[in-house]
Amino acid sequence: MKMAWKEMMKYKTRYLILGSIIFLISFLTLIISGLANGLSFDNASLVKNMPEGTYYMESKAEEQYNFSEISDSQRETIENSHGDAVFMSIQMGELEDEDGQKHGITYVTATDNEFFPDVEKGELILDESIQEDGIEAGDELSTNLMDDSFTVRDFAKQEKFSHSAVAFIHPDDFMNMYQSEKYQLAFTEDEEEDIDEMSAFNQNQFLNTIPSYSAEMLSLNMIIAFLFVISGMLFAIFFYMINVQKLGTYGILKAVGVKTITLLRLMWVQMILITLISLVIAISLSQLITLVLPEEMPYQLALETSAIMAAGFFIIGFIGATLSGVQISKVEPMEAINQGGA
Structure with a gap:
């Protein structure tokens, strides 16, 4: 040396x-x-904040989560095999504030779980980044997808999807907005198993189904x-x-x-x-x-x-x-x- x-x-x-x-x-x-x-x-902080596990999506959706729809029989099969299964839906959308300004967001809803905050009907919890647009807790926000407005209850830290702020809403509000009673995805912390007409993904594989x-x-x-x-x-x-x-x-x-x-x-x-x-x-x-x-x-x-x-x-x-x-x-x-x- x-x-x-x-x-x-x-x-x-x-x-x-x-x-x-x-x-x-x-x-x-x-x-x-x-x-x-x-x-x-x-x-994709929404997904990265979740633990490692398995995501299930309808096979017919061809790895496009927004086209997936889990049937009642498929949901029953998953629930029987995985007691901790969480069913959720994700859709891009927008919100309009009291000044008429529109904000691009991602609506997320899910069955009871420990990963996402609980939200009551008519309320939403937004990612904190949207505060930069002047939105505060207690504001009334509307959407052209439903007649009633939302009340901002609180803000979540680092919850984004496809570079958009996430808006957590109640399942009833989501189903009313998108006229569907079916969830798009299922998540479990267990290892994957074969389920008829369902595709399974680990976290990295699911992230790669997001085009951006x-x-x-x-x-x-x-x-x-x-x-x-x-x-x-x-x-x-x-x-x-x-x-x-x-x-x-x-x-x-x-x-x-x-x-x-x-x-x-x-x-x-x-x-x-x-x-x-x-x-x-x-x-x-x-x-x-x-x-x-x-x-x-x-x-x-x-x-x-x-x-x-x-x-x-x-x-x-x-x-x-x-x-x-x-x-x-x-x-x-x-x-x-x-x-x-x-």
Whole structure:
């Protein structure tokens, strides 16, 4: 390690350039990951706030929850198998305030459960984000889906679906608005089982049935994957160029008995030091950036996520550096010496 550090200090500029590039790529990757996690939660916090379990949907709906309708016989089958089953419905809609301003929301209703707040007929509980539009508890809100108006009873924290604020309402009001007495979905904390004409999904699978969720996550995850690939290529190219310049030095070292594995270790130590310093700075800044980001920007980056991504960068860096190190194993002492030391 001492030898690796000495060489880095001797050639500060070349290693500073590599460290800066790794810092920028890792910082960008962490920021995009934070935005991806934030968008994911903003898109479907209603589902993410629920425990792991199984969602059931009518097979004929073809993975479109708003077209699903659970029959009485299917509901009875689920209730007999899962005593804790919760039946719920989700529909996009709108509410109009007393000033005539319309607000896009997602109506949610469910049978008695511990995950959603209890709501009385004629009342609703809204996600707290809608308070930014000036709506307060006690306000009267109307909808063109029914004649009676709703009274805002309270606000829930971080309950969104498809980037819309959730409005929890009583099942009777929901059935009256959408002219249906059937629930769309069933949820249980038990493992899935086969039920006739029903499709089962775990939480991640159900999230991917939300069109906006799957499209967003696919795009952002592809960007993150490409950044990892780019970082690996940079390691390989950088160390390849350094190794070309040092072939003569490697030849002399081999001639005096230094083993190839020792030279590879030297390169690995340099890779680890550069990556470690770059990642410490990148992770620190990615956590502190929340202090300057606007509150309305969805950004979530847990330290556990940062640690996992840091491990990914170390693995990619190791692979990239090792691939470039193939040259070291092929160096012939006399041939390299004749080319001159670096």
